[in-house]
Amino acid sequence: MAMWVSILKNLRTCTVIMGISNVVVIIVGAILVKLVYPACASKDILPFIVIVLGSCIRIGIVIRTGIAQQAIATIIVNSVPQGAPVLEACIRKERRSRYKRWLWWTRCLVVTTVLQFVSTAYVMLIVLENVYQRGALSNCVLGHVSNGSKWQQYILIFFVVLVLSVAILQCLMGSDVLRWRSFYATEDIAWKTHYKEVFDHGIREALCCLGRVTYMNMSDDDEIYSVAQLLGDLVAYRAAGTGHLELLAGLALFQRRRQSPKIYEGCLEAPEERIQEATAFHPFAEAAYTGLLLDIGRNPILFACAWLYRQGILTPWTRNRRPVLEGDNWWRGHAAAFLKYANLSPEALRRGRVNQDKCEAAYFIVVLHDKKSVVIAIRGTETPEDLITDGLGRECTLSVEDMNGLINSNHIQPDVRHGVISSLPHYGHSGIVEAARDLFFQIEGNLGDNGSAGTSYNARGFLSSLLGAGCECDGYGLRLVGHSLGGAIATLLGLRLYQRYPNMHVYAYGPLPCMDRVIADACSEFTTSIVYNNEFSSRLSVASMLRLRATALKALSQDATDSTIISKLARRFLFVSKCERSDMDEKLETKHVNSAATATGDRDLQFYRSESVNDSKGQDDKFSPWQEMNKRESRNEEINHIDSTDDFTNPFYAAPDNVNICGDPVSEFMAAVPSSQNGTAVDLPEMFLPGLVIHIVPQKNSINSPSCSSLITNSWSYKAYIANKETFKDIVVSPSMFLDHLPWRANYAMQKALEERRTQSLYRASSQMV
Template sequence: MMSRKPLLPCRGPTTTPPAQLLLPIRRLLLLPRRRAPSSPPPSPVDRRRPAMAGAGQSVASTAAAASVSAGGATSFRVGMVRVVSFLVGGLNFAVLLLGLYLIDAVLPPGCGSGLALASVPAMAGVRVLAMLGTARAQHATADAIARRHLDEGAASVAEDVVARHEIRVRYKCWLWWTRLGMAVGALQLVGAIYLMFVIVRDLPNERRSTSCFFGQDENDRISKRAIIALFLILSWVVVIVQCFTGSDILRWRSFYATHDMAWKAHYREVFDHGIREALCCLGRAKYLTVLEEDEVYSVARLLGDLVAYRASGTGHLELIAGLALLQKHGNLPDLQTDLVEAPHMLMQEAVILHPFAEACYTGPLLDVGRNPILFPCAWVYRQGVLTPWARRRRPALDGDNWWRGHAAAFLGFVDIAPTALVRGRVRQSKREAAYFVVVLHDKRTVLIGVRGTETPEDLLTDGLCRECSFTREDLDGLINSDQLPVTTRERVISTFPHYGHGGIVEAARELFMQLNDCTGEHTPSRKPGFLSMLLREGSECQGYKIRLVGHSLGGAVATVLGMMLFGRYPDVHVYAYGPLPCVDFVIAEACSQFVTTIVNNDEFSSRLSINSILRLRSAAISALSDNSPADTAMIQKLARRILNMNKYQGNAPDIVEEYVDNHGRLAGRIMQ
């Protein structure tokens, strides 16, 4: 069993014991204030186009922008085609011609190996046709996106729906053409391997009349050898080049130029189809046929907005280079200068309750991390498959399997009696959280454990990170509770409205209704909630404390749920281990009295938000915006070598150091 990750934030070398420091809640649960919907994302002041976008590209972008501004379809131009597409098409055409010549002039009639030779030029011809079809579909897709977002404000709702449907249909058509090209490329690889095998097998028979590729005459044999060797080399060059060129035939920038909305729409479709296909591979095929806007589309729209830096002329490799340089010479401020001594009682209780947050991962994810090779066996054992006779002794959870394996996994991890687990849900739908409710009589505690990210639905909840406004009912515990100072309550009221992570807030609201259903609260038919019944006066759990625990996504959901329960029950406290940012600054300050977060040193998930990504993106683009053309080649070389970090992991810091030593002037500008 792997050792559990440290609970306390630690600084310095890993050999030193972690100091018991409590990271203030406002640093971990902080979401920036909401921007107006019409305001653009933050960007560097007076940002100039990076030097990597050359003069020729600027002229082409201007022409494309003029064409799009005209309101009609963008006509095809040779300049739209990528240079590498010309190279791949020319190589395939050369293979086709040379293969036809070999079949006609070299192979003798009735040769049994002719099929191997004919397959290579045939696949090359199909590849050329696939490239033409892909280019046509790509042109139609890009043109539809550019025309729709040219005058987006003037379009009606009905026209917008029709245009969006047209874009999706055309994008799917282009996607299938690209996959056809990939399939043909794979067949070309198989054909090249088979051709090489046939030629090598025929070499011992080169002096015999049975030889298909080599004649009996010495001069004839030498010339055939040269032609066949050239054909074989050319076939392999085509296969290798196609592996590194990608599926795009045309340049997207020739259509979108610097139109920000067009780039966002393009990447929105890229992420939308990619996420749906990934969910289909994970067993969620229902998302693949959905055409209307759903949670997948919302996540794709957010990701598309984050990649909109392409409109400024910045490429992906250039952004990676900027991030690497910022990491090396950014002089990032120390955000943990106001650490305070962690209260001993809080940290002691956090250590005791941490196994319950970890036990919520009853699926195979926990076993994959601990037993990468034998995780199926470990998970089956942990699920209690080998002890089906104990099924009736385990509690029945919502969504559990027949032998109640998730209940067995949870109970076995924390080693408690089956009667202690009184409620739970392990299989949830969209924007819902899996949870477990445990009664610890020896500690007089009702514990609610919320599971973190484990299923595709959890990933969608993570991705729905647009800001969501809190209602008065959500903040009722903070506004009307006598347990908080008056100044804190007044500040919450005076700074209304407040915002949080959309997916987390919705999941917390649904879980609040599950545990504290107050349907008909103001009517005679009011239905008491589960927690109200469990903690009511005269019950076995009267006077018990409420503790909420969770890790990552579960910690964030537990935090918002604890905020909703606070004030309704006398003793509520939340222990969140590495939670996601989920509320704004004022709410984070107000929750600091009953929420304790524990983060392992520089864990990124607790600092990951939309605005933090936007700030990092803007800083990386600013670092590259003042580059001279002489630095372009070195930056692109640096970016490509960073992509091969796994291969050059040992000397990756030396790569950046070498660049900075040779280009100190650029590093100096970045640090300013």
Template sequence: MWVSGLTKFRRTAIFTGVSNLLVIILGGLLVIEAYPLCDSQYVVPFVLVSVAAVVRIGVMIQTGIAQETTAKCILQCPSDGTVVADPVIRLERRIRYKKWLWWSRLSMVVLVLQVVCATYLILKTTEYFSKDRTSSGCVLELDSKSSWWKQKLLALFMVMICFVALVQCFIGSDVLKWRSFYETHDKAWKHHYREVFDHGLRETLCCLGRFRYMSTMEEDEVYSVAQLLGDLVAYRASGTGHLELLAGLVLLQRGRKSSESFDECIEAPEMHIWEAAALHKFAEAAYTGPLLDVGRNPFIFPCVWLHRQGVLCPWRRSRRPVLAGDNWWRGHAAAFLKYVNLPPEVLRHGRINQVKCEAAYFVVVLHSLRCVVITIRGTETPEDLITDGLCKECTLSAEDLAGLINCHHSHSDVRKSVTSSFPHYGHSGIVEAAREIFMQIEGNPGEHESSGLLSTLLGVGCECFGYEVRVVGHSLGGAIAALLGIRLYHLYPNLRVYAYGPLPCVDLAVANACSGFVTSIIFGNEFSSCLSIGSVLRLRAAAITSLSEYPRADADTIFQLARQFLYKSKCESSEITSAQDQSDYYSGAIPIEDLNHRLCRSQTEISTIGNTEEDIQEFPLWSEATRCGRVRSDNSEFTNYFASEGNSEHEEHSLWVGDRTKDQGDEIHDGEFTNPFAADVNSNSDLVSHLIDVVQTTENEAASNHPDIYLPGLVIHIVPEPKNSHNALWTPFRLRGKENHYKAYIADREKFKDIVVSPSMFLDHLPWRCHMALQKLLEARNAQSSDGTSLRE
């Protein structure tokens, strides 16, 4: 029985315990030998090191007991999640987890103590050898006449304390293997990681000044996000580790099909591109915090942000508008106005909040263009991340879809398709945020005497009666803008929404119904356009299947592939350029190093887009700035308010990824690393078939439990133009990104159901990249129009 109990221990924990025990024995012998002869100043370091080793072993024992208690408590959770027992077990589980966590952290404190004691002993020993050793009172009176075993004993002790202190710095605090308790129980792994994510999120929020989250014991929004994240790592039950999942993502990235042709796709209408480019500045300016400057100016962002906030000119404070939640010098209002280059009087209302599901927004009135612009900020604060994480579906009410159901100026087929397909679903966090903003700017629509902001601006006889309404936002802000626009459309028929890089937030019927007034702009391979529970589950299953089909997936290869995913590759694209390369790669005929050399030949990353959309409405706003479908460049009002600043803010910057290849809480150890994919292909066929069945089951479960949600409105996909392959080979790599030209096509929203793993999937989501692409699109179309005019002349 003791043998089976011993298998629960990590090999590193056994090694650490034996090493500390040896330090205790050696230290005791040296203290016994030296105490009658040496001064106390030379004996104390040996005593301290030995006592630290004793404490270390004691803490390891307590950590193992707490870890076992925590694991057993998690295993007691009912698999059906009954409502009656869940609150009690949830509280006990959280207490047990905290107890284990504090013992683990005490182990880290003892480690620091051991390092300090070992350093002190080495310094004292060095001091002894640097002095004249003829006098008595030395450590062990080591001289030429000393016993040889004393010298060997001291040398071994010094080596051991240095080795143990160094090794323990790279070993986690876990004593037992979690897998020895959870095995392949899917529910146990889910509950375990729910606690891991829940406490991690709360501590992170506490470090950022949100102390109230640490004292909350009931299930709140943080636990909802942790519950979702725990469900997403259920692959741990099958023996798949985090690094193995990353390795599978790399294989998906390499095995991705080449870009599809866009010959049959319809180019986006010029008016949509023109107005989207003009309004993008407002969506980008909503990031009034330091996040916008961190991405653009990674080294001097504090100075740039303080300058943008108007700290250097406090005498202008009284002239800046007052926003709810703004700082005392009204810096967020100053930052917004400075970026859009508009006077203070145009900013009529706004809010800068740090509460979940309450997004920051700004309301701007442009009299010269007869337009009211509502811009909603994307993800910038931890509360915004919580809103993003509340991505489980919720039912949309009739009030949420009022712009589609009660709209008399829309097509009857649109109203019929929405009313006949109830219930409808949406992203719960985004839906709640859109409802809250609607109440802020419009009030209760059932009250005829509503004093909402938009009613007081756009009502009959009011200041902005007859003005156009534009609602814009980037990322999370774009998705909220779409839901807000759907709710406001029946009240303001001249309303249009532009969402840049939004999250999928509505079901298919609603997404198609709002295509007449909502436009989603997607740039490149940005991940946000495909981010949903269903797409993440499908990506997870595809990565595991891809790794299972790879015959050479040993531990070293997995670490190498995971490292390639965690660090930014020097190659702009990681596609396999030919069917032969792909066949050789998966068969193991060519090594990874040779394949990497082939992969760096320069490829064009273009995501798939779909078919056409009909009945695209003309936009009356700025119609005087166009003639025969061509933009007039001499429109002074448009240039003053919306023209590009022409500065260096559109330059691309690299994002550094932390030097991290392992998770401390889930590292792969020699003792517990079990790779189910290392067998030969022929002998592994049953495993592959089993995993494919698991993947299909997971997809069916995701489809039934989590209905797919889609990008709202008309989807326009901006992609780089394919370059001449002959010229690309002779172009330096560092210059290729700056030579890109772009095309904008009307895309099928079905093409954005699954996440495309690409090296640029995160960088393409940066707002200034989309802005730059829109500007280049307009320049190219203006150049083509000028060439056509000159030829006709």
């Protein structure tokens, strides 16, 4: 009895409404069937009986789902870490078993909802058919009731309207019967554990649907479990009393903040030779995307035809001339797609891999005799396995072999090497580090780590067989290129190869932050990272996502919002119109990324590291600062102005200096976020972009600018600056943050930046002649 009382107390409001509605459907449907039985045949009564039975079955399944949901919620709340590995393993096993049971009942609930909707649609077709039919009604039930008394006709109309309403609402209410918050309240660990199970099962089932059945075998030390654990930690804002829509509303409010635009003061222009070479090798990084993903962006309407053309299906007679790549399809389509986009002959592509497992990278090795270069192009995120590698964002310790090019190379400056050795240990993005290790083994084999390119090996690796002394490409340069995930893997691979191949350079386009600050600075001599405008990937790390989450919650706490405003703000954040994007672009005139974003990072980091209040306070006191803050803080902007185009934020917003960050619930919540090391938020490692970072920013041309001459008619110009790595510690919330990550945007920007410099050179030369 106590269990039933607890379930009734924790029921969702929509569950109660749907339960009562289904009971009414059962009662009215039974009365309707009783009125026509046995006057009508079974085939006419059957649809109405199915609806009544469906409501009965649904009520039973809802009860069982509620019991299963309470069971999983109870064990999650009570599964506090005990310290004993055996006991914790038993608890995890029981928790997963109950979660599967609850998931099975929710699937039954979904199936019942679908069946009810189909039977309701069938009844509605019968009703509409007989309404528009002239003469006698073909359905006995409708004919019998229509010839009866008025109250019988009212019962039929009420039944049809009720069944239609219930069928539609049940499709919208979801599968949760109870309120999760009634169990978890503000328990941070409970919410993390809950969402860890949700993501773990969801990712495995999604991969299973994509043909990766092996991932259905659960293990606590596999990659899926690690990714799910990280995602569960990120969604722990639910413990602060914030829902998903409220978080989006907070991001929209953060986006509305303004900061006066600034110019690039003190920023040096990027070296032209690096931009030229980065532009020359960019097509190979983009060509590595040989699947269907980028073709959807390149050709939104005819992407299927474009993919078939690139895959060489229309020219099957050229199959035998294409090189064989590991994991390629039988018609060698991925090799054809790479060669076609990079405009290379089949003889140039020497080796590669397309189909890869988790923490492995797809790559292509190309020999360019005209440029005297060997290019290793590493593909970015394109498959579910790549997403798993991206999701393994926790830090891992770099071994001496991983940093071989910095520690054991004679080409590194002594002070740089000493700085790397004296600050050991170093860390990197765990998924990217593992993928770089695998790729090194693929191209070099199990060679000794102390060798160099000129050393004679008993067993050469593939790369050494090309670039070694006396080999085909002896004296050639080595270029590692990649976009997004591929650029980050290329950087970690370059750390290993630089000792053997000093004539090596890495060009990473929009890479992920993947190493600590010391290593990121140390590899500047042979690594260049190209970042275009506001692209999100170059700012994406565990620390930046946690800070963005805290900033969104903080922005939400400073504005008095109701449910209507929250929904409106969430829609604004998710859907940005083209007009608003153009207005946003006009507001990004000559903005100063370096100083403003660094200030934002410093203040957010200070906010993120703020001290938590005494943990002995009760749960009721935990949310009291929300009301106090909303009462005492003045409102500089009203919420009802959110529909104006001026509401879009400067993406380089810095929080006002007079905002008190001490004692608010967001600080308490963020200070409780554990690190993977010792459980304190202060020790959360920061990831940085590798090497020399070149930031390319679009700027509106001024009237007196030389780019406004007849040589360049475009009103936008592109400037390339040497950026401070601190600039990219925080995610920029901008309408273009995802579109700017498309590889062809960076390529276009680099070309325009070079054209701008050539135009300025011609302008200065002509001015001097005059």
